[in-house]
Amino acid sequence: MIKRELYKKTIRRRLVQLTGLLSVWMLLVGGRLLHVQVAQHEQWRAQADRQQRRAIRVTAVRGTIYDRAGRELAKSVEASSIFAVPVEIEDVERTARELARVLRMDPATLRERLSERREFVWVKRKVAPEEAEAVKALGLAGIHFVTENKRTYPNGELAAHVLGYAGIDEVGLEGLEFAYDREIRGEESTVFVYRDARGRTYERTQRPVARGHDLVLTLDATIQFHVERELREAVRRARARSGVAIVLDPKTGEILALANVPTFDPNAFTKASEEARRNRAIRDLYEPGSVFKIVTFAAALEEGVLRPNEVIECLGGHIVLAGHTIRDHRPFFRLTAREVLEHSSNVGTIQIALRVGAERLAHYIERFGFGRRTGVELPGEARGIVRPVRRWTPASVGAIAIGQEIGVTPLQMAAAIATIANEGVWVQPHVVRAVRSRDGTVIARTEPERRRVLSAASARVLARMLEGVVERGTGQLAQLSGYSAAGKTGTAQQFDPRTRRYSRTRYVASFAGFAPVGDPRVVVLVALDHPRPKYTGGEVAAPVFKRIAEAALHALNVPPDRSPERPILALRTNFASEGTVGEIGLVETEAVRLSSLPPSGTEARDFLTRSLAQAVASARSVRDDPRLVRVPDFRGQGIRAVAEQCARIGLRLIVSGSGRAVRQEPAAGTLVVRGTTCRVEFQ
Structure with a gap:
């Protein structure tokens, strides 16, 4: 118990x-x-995330860049990127070999990358759709896809130096893509990849992001296309080293076109040379030569020391300043001030500059904006070179008066000639009209700087004098068909640093002008570096001005202010069998100026034959350009059929009404740049 x-x-x-x-x-x-x-909740959750979840940063959706008419110049599109999870790969050798074959990559590089014991490695980013499909078809373990955004430029080289380009991570590297990167870029997306205990991927989620803002530019894609085509042909024909052309509206400062040759395709900017990517219009300095005489004449007129019809002693074509002899291209003795400008007399211009004096001339050079940046939105703009007047030599007033001893950019020179066209008011050149949100709300609008440089009266007098340069002087090849024009030629010797003298073989040929004279709508500057064998601005650059100005005025629907000369030769549709007018839809007649014809007889017949051959060649080049499309005839078709045709050939569509198409703009058969807006009325 x-x-x-x-x-x-x-x-x-x-x-x-x-x-x-x-x-x-x-x-x-x-x-x-x-x-x-x-x-310890957060600590252990973070550790689990590190083991089970991988965050992949995906490029942001950049905003779209439009021209002034709403045509897309740069946009972001979805593209597949390929990545690997090495721990999931069963056969590294085979995987590397198969990927290398499809993606055209080095097998050794891929093998090394896939052998790394890492949780994530990029294989190839932003691949072409056909490459992505080919890799998917392989069914390789450990190879995955993620959707990123890829910057694309649908018009290729068009406006490349203005747009610039973005890199593989969708960060702007040049041009407006760089200057407005903060506004355009948007927010990056994050893709979360989840893995099980064996490292196998079982889920992917993607966080939505905010799209970047859009840019609306001042550029006109149609004018830009014509400018690039004419400049490219001019550089080829003149055998020039490079060329620049600028078109701007003198009243608003809006740049309608800005082109450089050589150029590049921003879709493949890594393949382009530094020379091709260089924006010469704002970065390259040159001594402008005689085109700079507009500043000297403007100063003299504004200061009241010159009257257009007074006689200037030109001393037989040479003058000595501080021991330096400056000559004219041919002897002149007594010319009126108008004739001094028309014939581009260096001696006469220097005589006028001596009346103005160094101090006052320097003042107007500064007022016209030389020696400082214009403030255009493009990165890398040069200031130019203008020495303080205290550092001028006794000969400087004469040299600077004719465009030597000074360095300017093409854009500075274009802005100066625009000041004359705008009745003496300098307006800041710009390429961005507005920054817009995705819903169309204007976030920022460009308000350009303005300042008066000359009185309106002085500017009008100088404009008429510059009209004489085109009508009777060195710029006769710049005469337009149906429009009055004014401007100035420039033939600038390039300074040779090796000999420390001005070269007798290297020149910059230029022409800067505006049209129509009574109500200027466009300013055009053309500059060609080292043309040969012809090298004067009147011979080489003035004809390019003519072609660009006429194309721009037609694109802007500016009515003619003069009757075109009587044509003596017409290219009509009976040449259609040769693939010219009737085939490509150009206007039916192309006039040949009476003043440009040689004497009658065999020489005249040969001249006409050459002119016709040139017109035919030009017509074929237009027809074959891949950026141009012909507007279809939409009449009688329904909205859906019209929309499908526009989408297929790259045209934008604005519809009004319903039923069948009865009217359209542009007309059927018109050649336009891809992205042009077609307005179609249905009833």
Whole structure:
């Protein structure tokens, strides 16, 4: 009995002890669980995320860049990027070999990349759709896809130096893509990839992002296309090293076109040379030569020391300043001030500059904006070189008056001639009209700087004098068909640093002008570097001005202010069998100026034959350009059929009404740049 009681007590004591131990253990475990789940929750969740989840940063959706008419110049599109999870790859050798074959990559590089014991490696980013499909068809373990955004430029080289380009990470690297990167870029997306305990991917989620803002430019894609085509042909024909052309509206400062040759395709900017990517219009400095005489004449007229019809002594074509002899291209003796400008007399211009004086001439050079940046939105703009007047030599007033001893950019020179066209008011050149949100709300609008440089009266007098340059002087090849024009030629010798003298073989040929003279709508500057064998601005650059100005005025629907000359030769549709007018839809007649014809007889017949051959060649080049499309005849078709045709050939569509198409603009058969807006009325 006693033993039984002792046994029970022992059992109870041991149960109490066991219960106590279990209670303590449970308290410890519970406390630990509480500590892990509450106090260390974030720490353990972060560790689990590191083991099970991989965050992949995906490029942002950049905003679209439009021209002034709403045509897309740069946009972002979705593209597949290929990445690998090396721990999932079963056969590195085979995987590398298959990927290299499809993606045209180096097998050794891929093998090394896939052999890394990492959770994530890029294989190839933003691949072509056909490459993505080919890789998917391989069914390789450990190879995955993610959708990124790829910057694309649908018109290729068009406006490349204005647009610039963005890199593989959708960060702007040049041009407006760089200057407005903060506004355009948007927010990056994040793709979360989840893996199980064996490292196998079982889920992917993507966080939505905010798209970047859009840019609306001042450029006109149609004018830009014509300018690039004419400049490219001019550089080829003149055998020039490079060329620049700028078209701007003198009243608003809006740049309608800005072109450089050589150029590049921003879709493949890594393949372009630094020379091709260089924006010469704002970065290259040159001594402008005689085109700079507009500043000298403007200063003299504004200061009241010159009248257009007064006689200037030109001293037989040479003058000596501080021991330096400056000559004219041919001897002149007595010319009116108008004739000095028309014939581009260096001696006459220097005589006028001596009346103005160094201090006042320097003042007007500064007022016209030389020696400082114009403030255009493009990155890398040069200031130019203008020495302080205290550092001028006794000969400087004469040299600077004719465009030597000074360095300017083409854009600075274009802005100066625009000041004359705008009745003496300088307006800041710009390429961005507005920054817009995705819903169309204007976030920022460009308000260009304005300042008066000359009185309106002085500017009007100088404009008429510059009209004489085109009508009677060195710029006769700049005469337009149906429009009055004014401007100035420039033939600038390039300074040779090796000989420390001006070269007798290297020149910059230029022409800067505006049209129509009474109500200027466009300013055009053309500059060709080292043309040969012809090298004068009147021979080489003035004809390019003519072609560009006429194309721009027609594109802007500016009515003619003069009757075109009577044509003596017409290219009509009976030449259609040769693939010219009738085939490509150009106007039916192309006039040849009476003033440009040679004497009658065999020489005249040969001249006409050459002119026709040139017109035919030009027509074929237009027809074959891949950026041009012909507007279909939409009449009688329904909205859906019209929309499908526009989408297929790259035209934008604005619809009014319903039913069948009855009217359209542009007309059927018109050649336009891809992206042009067609307005179609349905009834």
